[in-house]
Every structure is written in C-alpha cells, then in structure tokens.
Amino acid sequence: MRLLLLGMVAIFCSSAATPEEQALQISLDIQARHTPFGTILNPYYVSPVSSEVQTYTRCGDSAIWTGHWLASEAFRYKVTRSSESLDAAKRALRAIRLLVEVTGSNNLLARCALRTDSPFSAGPRSEEKSHGEYLGKFENTDYYWIGNTSRDQYLGVFFGLSAAYESIADPSIRETITDLATRLLDRLIAKNWAIVMPDGDISTVFWLRPDQELAIRQVGRQVNPDRFGKGYEDKRRDTGGLNIIMAFEASDENGSYFKFNLNAISWYTLIHLEEPESPKRSEYLSAYRVFRNAVVNHGNAFFNVVDRALTGPEARRDAETLDLMSQWLLRPKRDPFIDLRGKYRACGENRACDPIPVVERVSTDFLWQRSPFQLYGGGTGQIESPGIDYILPYWMGRAFELDFNLLAVSAASGRPGLAPDSIATIYGSGFTEGSQIRVTDSAGS
Template identity: 25%
Template sequence: MHNLARDYSRWLHAGMMPAGGVMATQFTDDTLSEVLAYSSRRDSAIWTGTYLASEALRFMTTQAPDAARQIRDTLETLHLWWRIPGDPGYLARYAAPADSPAPIQAILSDSEEEVHRDVLYEGERWHWRGNISRDQYQGVMLGYSFAYEATQSPALRELIRKDVVDFIEQLMRSEEQPVAVRVGNSTLSTQVRIPYAVFSKVEAPDGEPALTLTLDPFEAAGKGVLFFSPNAAELVRQLPGLGGFANIYQPTESIQLGAMFNVALQVTEGVSEYAERRQAIAQHYEAHADEWLDIATGWRNSNQCADAYFGLNIGFMPLYSWIRLEQDPARKLRLQREVLRDAMWEEVKDHKNVFFAFIYASQAAAEDEVQSVADFHADQLARFPTAPNLALPRDLTGKYPESEQCEGLSAVAVNVDERVPASFTWERQPWKLVDGGTPNQVYGGVDYLMAYWMGRYYGFIADDAPGTCLLWRRDQ
C-alpha cells in the first residue's frame, strides 16, 4: 500500500497537475505519453486542497523532505487562486499563466462565461475560472488546516493565515448592497444584507450581484455572490412582502461555517500581530457556534437513488475539521455524538466509503467502538486499483444484486476494486453497476492518497515497506 502511494504520487505529478492544480487527464492513446485534454476542470480547487491535506499528513507521519516540498508548492499555487480574482475571500476554481501550453489553455476556453482571461496579477497575465461553489472551499480549508499543522515555516504559515483570515473576515461583514433579485417571473433591484457571503465584481452582471430564488421548494443561485448562510430565510425576509417567510435551516452550511471559523482560530492562535482580529473572530464564533451546531444536528441525507452523493462529502469534509479543532469539550461531544455518529455515519456506515469511515474512526466519541470500522475499511482500501487508475468500462450485472428501488444500481455497496473510477471515489455513489468508461482517461489518485495517509497518521494502517526509499523519480 505504501508503494502504491508512491506510484500514485508519480502519476499525479507526471501528468495530472497542470500549472499545479489537480485534474484528471485523457491521453491521446494507450501509451499514456501525450496529453489530449484535462477533465474535472471545475473541481480542481477541492481536489488540490485535498491533495495538500494528504501531503501534510504524509509529512507528519514520515517527515519526508519531498512531502515538505509538495506542501510548499501546493500552498503557493492555492495562494495565487485566492489572490488573482481580486475580491476578498473569493477563490478561483483554477488559474494558469496566460502563456501556458495548449492543453492548459483549453481548460480555460474564452467561450466559457465563467472563465476570465488575461487578468493582470503582479505584473503577469493569468487566466482563471470563477463561478466558485461552496464545495471547492472545503478541500482548500482542510488542506490549509493540516498544512499549517505540518509546516514550521513562518512564511508558509503567514501565507495560510492571511488567506484564511481575509476569507473569514469577509464572511463576517454581512454587507448591505444593491442586488438584483429574481423571484418567479419578477425581478427587482433592492438593498439587502447578505450574511456570510463572498462577492466577485467581475462576475456580477453590470457590477451588481444577482440572485435567483425559488421559494417552494426553496432554491437559491447567485451570480457575483456565493453565500454560506445557515438560515436562508435571513435573506428572503428582507424582500418586499416576504417578511414572515419561515426559517430555512441549512445544516451543511452550518457545518461549513463551524469548520472554517475554527481553522481561522487555529492559524491565529498565539500570533500577536493578529490578536485583535482573532478576538473578533472568536467573539463572533462564540456568539453563533451553538446555533450552528443545533442546525447541524438536523443533517439528513436527501439523496434519491444516489443522485447527488457528492453532497455527503461536502458535509463530512468540514465536519472533520470542526471536530478536530473544536476547543469546547461539550460542543465537541455533541458534534461527535449527534452529528458525526447519529446523523452522518449512521447514514453511510454500509457504503464501504473509506474516507468517511476514517473520519468517523479518528474523530468518534471515546465510548464508540471504532477499531472494527477502521479494520474493515483499511481492507477495502487495500483493494484500490493499481496506478494508473484508468477509466475502464464496468459491467457488474449479475455479480451484485440489483436494487428494487433504484434501477441500474446495486442493492449493496460495490467493493472498492470494482467501482467506477473517479477523481475522488469517496464522493461518488458506490452502487453503480454499468459504466462505459472513457478511453485513455486517467485519474490522479488523490482519493487513495488522502485515505492512505489518514490511515497511516491515525494508526489504522501499518507501514508495509519500512526502511524502503519511496521517493518517486522524475525520470521514471
């Protein structure tokens, strides 16, 4: 398993991190020597941040010098993605120099509305992809938290600190500004206060953020604005005629806020230059943390036949950080029992999801028996395909019982070695029986690296290659 981690690192760096960002790669032929195109281009931030977390865990487990270098390089890449868009706390999905090779240029096509080209940053021109979503922040914040713990470099710690604090202070502002709001067939321009939001001037139509609201069932979409509101009704009630709108609690957003504020407290602890700013963050957190926790206990899996399984990941990932970093013992215990164990783990315990299992096993309340959970899922991880992880066709018809409720899906979770490959297996539903595959497409293995180094860090997996040099070589 340790040797497989080395193999995945080699493949990842050889062809699946264009301009420093993690993607999947389709090659021109089965020699896998020439890049045809990159995919997963809208999800590079979340998986690059997750890769950073895996390297931080590797460094804390092994003290490998090359892991320290990867932490540095990946932090510098993500720092650029925070800064190039130009608005506080607004993260790019991906960015690359304007003079990049053709396959990278194709990632950032000028035909796509969310792509911004030839943006000047510190004297150089860049292309970047916007229209950021909440899930992208979760991988980046997870990576920043672990990287801050792993590195002792004052410069890298300050880089992390600046990005995180700027983001959290933006969320705290709750700015009031003109917004174009569309509800049904009506559009009005009005002043509203948008709590817990980041803004992008370049992505706002005519310079004014735009919101489209559907009230029953409630849905919200924005242009030039992304919000992390734990109660969406706080926004809706500001609109004419909707002052009595019922609460719309959002457990996943509450978990995200709890995690992100804790990361900000982590990276400012004991730093005198940030003492006043840290105090403001801490006061805000203490004023709202229990409210967010109460909302988080209402987390439910709303998936129907696994139509949006990725939503589970964007709850588990920040919950991992919130529990790890929470300093209040009573609050931490509620998170462990009521949110992690009783709500979320209970829902996925038979999914053979190694990432979720290792989060649960490492963060569970002391009274929970987790060794059998860790052992079973370590065995599943040992089944992970060898590198490179090709998008080969799958047809498991007849091998697994078919679900009576969900056509074309298995009634039980498919073993890890037989699953349809993906950029991050643990965010994809585990019941798919048939997939046509994609010729010569390779996935980078961040899913394996993150789970493996979690397993090593927490003692769920032993080193099966002690004393062996596992540094990948660039000439291989």
C-alpha cells in the same frame, strides 16, 4: 485446537511495492502529470493506451482537490518529516495561493487558473466557460481564472489549510496559511456568507449550512484566533438543529453523493479542532453520528479514516479500511466505461442494492465522493485520476496510527477481497514462497 492453514489461507507473496511506496509514487505522479499550472487537473490522453497528453480536464473542481492534495502532503509530513513531503506541501500551498491571488483584490477563491500562454488551456476553458472566465495575474504571469465558485471548493481548501497549519510548524508556511484563510474568510463575512463574483453575481451561499460555516470559522479561529475566535464562538453559541441538517442529508444515501465527502471534511475540521471541554462538542458528535450511520456500510476508506480520527481505533472498521485500500490499488488509473448491470442486483436506475466492490466502481477524481451503488458510468479510458483518493486516507490514517504494514481480510467480514476457497486473505510484502500461518484458538491450543 491448533490448525495449520495450508489451502485455507491465501498468502499473496509478491515483491510488489509496499503501501507506502505506492503512496510515494502517486505523489510523484501527481506532481509530474497533474499540476501543469500548479493546481490539480487531470490529463486527457490521445488514446487509452497513449502516454501523450492531448489536453487537461476537470478544471471546475481543481480547488477542492488541490485542498485535499495539500491535506495529504501535510499528513505525510506529520508522519515522515521528510524534505520531499515538505516540498510537496509547499507546492500544494502555492497552488492555493495562486487560486486566491489570481482574483486580485477580490480575495475570492477561483475554481482553477490556466496560463494564458499555454495551448493546454484551451480545453479546460471550453469545458468551464459556463462558470465565467476572468483575467488575472500571479507572480507576473497572466492567467484565466474560472469563477462561479461553489461551497465545496471553499470547504476543500479550508480542509487542506487546516491540516497543513496543524501538521507543519514552519513559520513561513503558517504565515502564508494565515494570510490566505484570513483573506478568504474576511470576504465571506463581508458578503454575509455569499460567494460573490467580481460582476456581482452570487454563485452560492452558506445560509442553510451553518455546519459548513462553523467549519470554516473554526479554521479561522485555528490560524488567526484574535481575529476570528469570538465570531466562531458567537456562531457556535447561536447554532442549533445540526442533527436535523444531517438527517435531511442522510435521507438519500445515493443522490448527490459528493455531499457526504463535504460532511466528512467539515465534521473532521469542526470536531477535531474543538476543545474537549466545549459545551458544543457533544452536540457536534451527535450530528456527526447521524452522518456516520448513513455511510457506515458503504465501504468508504476515507470516511473510515475520518471516523478513526474523531472516535479512535475500532478493529472491524480499521480492518475494513485496509481491505478497501488494498482493493483501490487494483483499480485502473484511467476512466474506462464500467457497466455492471446484470452482475449486481439493481434497486433503481443506475443503483445497485448493495455497495459495489471498490475494485469495480466507476472511476472519478476522488473515489470516496462517488456513490458506491453506481452500476454504470465512466469514460473512454483517456482521463487519468490523480490518486488523491489513495494518498489522503493512507497518510491521514498513518497520522492517526493506523497500521498499513499488514492488510488482512476476514471471511466473516463479508467484504470482497477474499481469495477463493479461503477463510482469510493476508496481503503483505514481506512473505516468502511457502509461508505458513498458525491459528490458535482462545484456549491457546
């Protein structure tokens, strides 16, 4: 049977920017509006309709998203080899160098760094004062730097350093990455995997997370094998029970949802860099699958791309990824208050029974670390997110040969994004008005 689809298939004919053009514009916007001091911050505008920046916010998570930004630009360079992507990666790497060198001889990682001579520093300083503020210097400029650094900041930075080291063969970049990773890892080892501030306060420890320690040691082995290779191999040999750790994490699929993003970047680093003949590789993959099974139906494009990187192509998952990314492009850039109570069935306080469509989810710095079940939340529409939650899965997906040229959604998928009264929706930039599609069955008729 041959069927000419007329009203049955919705063709979106548009001169809108392609997925790549969207990603390139987001990168430009990040550099223009989200890096006033080098690292990732979010502008807070005078009003929801104003383009005038009143202050900046989200300083406390600047390190993790700067690491994700570096990874994005590194994957972009791997795909395009463009001078623009190399320049952007260098900017992101310099920002991470700022977060390390501003702490002086401590070789700590700061949450963020704010110039002492900028009026834009006042807002973030006030927001983050509970984390502790210190004075430092970078390239002959004075900064305030924010402490009480968490494990997620370290994991995000090491994720970015690893991706950049692998993707960019420039000797000076690799030398910088090796230096930064070595300084940070040397201090963690010297402090018995506790993050210790200059005044002696311990902000957190890695003691109950051998998976995260292994991921950081794995990056150390990648960039400085002579110094860190044996330490990683010893820790790898002595570590067990990774499935149990992941099972505990997976037991609550909604609370502290950011934990799943940390799992994603840790397992990506750990497994991607593990040699194929390693006796531990199968154990790593087994623990990873516990995490993956917990989030497989959450509609998470980044986790899907990580899964493709670790396990290879899979048609249904990859089609879903394209759908989720197309929905992301329909989301607001700022943070309006969202209230979906009454629209979607609730299974608890501020928890939907099923994942909410991407286009309707509550805004955040990085969408894929936000619970897809959250029914309400947000702000006043004055904070702009950077868009790393688009460019990271986009360029990482491209690096692992995911084709973004055609975005298709099947009615059988049960996923949102299907046009009304259609059995499929195809999104693309090369269609003309009046386009038609022929569908042929398996018999060729």
